[in-house]
Amino acid sequence: MKKLTAFLLTLLLAFGLVACGGEDKKDDAGTENVTDNTADDTADNTADDTADDTADTTVDVQAKSEGVMTYAEYAAADIDTQVVIEAFVQGKQAYYESQGTATVYAQDADGAYFMYDMTCAAEDYDKLTVGTKIKVTGYKAEWSGEVEIVDATFEIMEGTWVAEAKDVTSLLGTDDLINSQNQLVKFAGLTVAPSTGADGSEVAWTYGWDASGQEGDDLYFNVSINDQTYQFLVESYLCGSDSDVYKAVKELKVGDTVDLEGFLYWYNGVNPHITSVTVK
């Protein structure tokens, strides 16, 4: 009996250790992908998906819950006041694991919102796919002209909706452009204008605003229309070096005519974060 008991207990322990061994491998594999930008889930295909994903006719997904601001109320709210909004995720810019925060573009039928460093658990970040409806509570802030919601928390709501990119080509250079801030927008028929490369030569794009960067950094490029030149960029946290748009911009040539799509970010002026490019 004693022998049998000892044998059974040893067997049980051995099973425990075996289970442990199997799991170790899985953990190792999981830690290998150390420098990959994981925050590249953008609204690349939003225009194509719009028709399929818009609200069904029986439920108004755009309807606001009780206590939630309309976009107009949000736009009218003072900086530093608490805001509660409901909107649909259109793009994810970054997830900061060490902080447990996410930076997200969201939009409703009337306007767009930029949630900066919103509290978000890693498992919830995966749920923030394009179209997901979220209710956000935070504070309205402004940083270098970019109006955003900070110190925010969110909850996922029922319903999905994907915005169609709004054509703001004609608004470039006008005071009205800012009214579309943070929205998914498109620009048609722009011409790629020269930038100055690291060696002083004329190039179509640069790593970093002054060509001081490397592969994986933000890509900057100039585009012109109506004799005005604007600087656009591929924000590497939003669309990393593996993304189609990052690769496509690196293929641009000065003089190319392009259609562009992206989020209308602001930094001391318009600073669009491009998510797709089509060379005509």
Added chain:
Amino acid sequence: MMKLVKKMSRVFLLAGISLFALTGCHGSKDRTSFEIPGEFDTSKNYEITFWAKNDTNITQTKIYEKAIEDFEAIYPNIKVNLRLYTDYGKIYNDVITNIATDTTPNVCITYPDHIATYMTGEDTVVPLDELMVDEKYGLGGSEVLFDGPTKDEIIPQFLKEGVLNNVQYALPYMRSTEACYINKTYVEALGYTIPDVLTWDFIWEVSEAAMKTDADGNFLVNGQNIMIPFIYKSTDNMMIQMLKQKEAGYSDENGNIFIFNDTTKDILYTVAEHVKTKAFSTFKISSYPGNFLNAGQCIFAIDSTAGATWLGTDAPLSDIHEDQIVEFETVVRMIPQFDTNNPKMISQGPSVCIFNKENKQEVLASWLFTQYLLTNEVQIAYSQTEGYVPVTLKAQNSAEYQDYLSRSGEDNDLYYSIKIDAAKLLLEHVGDTFVTPVFNGSASLRNAAGQMIENVAKSTRRKEVVDDAYMDKLYSDMVSLYRLNLEGGSMAEGKADLGKLPTASVALIATLATVWGLMIVYVVHEKAKKKRKS
């Protein structure tokens, strides 16, 4: 039963040994401490990676590239791969992640606070004491193929900043401090004269005076509808320096944390007072101080001397459109002081550390490259890109560097006067600089120091009540948010969540508990049986 216990003990012992062995295997490559090879083997090729930080400045990138090119020409068997970062925090995060997979860079620009965390891995960072004095390959060693500095030629104060637990783990690469960039035109328009040494009282007073508006809401001093008279870039530094100037507690070498004291509270109340009137703001809340200063929307901008090329009407670099830049006279001063006779300012700037590798020759190659970063060619060129100062006397005293300093204002590029004034400020006040104690957790404490100012500022702007109860909660929130252990460092750097226990661990613990449970049941059962028999 004793037999069984013995048997089981043996099983547990074996299990324990296996467990330790398994744990030891995980993430380790059986690396040993670094020992200096007798000779550097030039018959073999070595490829090393260098993770560097630049201030989004193409000249700095080019200097790194040239340094690598020149070094590779001297040592053709060493190839250096450069990876550029624009943010110390990102380097730190990537290093931490790569320690786990043993894919750290060979040479890395870093802060001593960060090295303290890197060192939680065994033999991760190479101690430099023996390397520095090695006859052949040490600083100024006989087999070093370039004209680098000797140990004595590194500014002792800067060198000391890389010492942790009495061991040299980092060499200084560049040094900077913070400076106050001032719109002198506006200060004088408000009826004040800028003193040689600024005081906090002076800055607060002028800032409040600048808040007067006309009937349309435009500020009298600049005629614009935006004016934030005082903006601080690094609130971590703001709190740390204010506490140091007041000789109040912050932390000690053993990792004891003293920051949650009454002086800190007083500082935070002062911050709240001036945020309330909107005379003060921070980079995190508003944006870069330089952008506001250059647009005539700020009077006192406190930023690193390593950011000097972005500040002032004639700054060679700018983030705002040309038509937004306002003409004014810019002057540079030390950060404001509480005691003008005993000024205190932080010493900061990049240091370099070397990560240990299995191949000792590869580590030696890394060391040679690290030394090369201290040559005059690299030191002088890099320091001229910003308001940095070289970390060696050899470079500082060179004719080339002295000539550079003497030509301040010749142009608004290499000889941009504000940049050179900022560098001179540090050169003249090296003896007034300080660094905070480094320990595992010091980076978190630094974050908490700044976060308290940010939180108070945000709460004040949001019209929340900032009183003693608020402060008590703030202190307690900081302790938990940054996992600060008040009696010795932090429980963990940052806010890293260890997450749920892995399934395997749960299974193992459950098994152990079950086995022990069964053993106890068995013992009790045997005892009861014995009792019944007797």
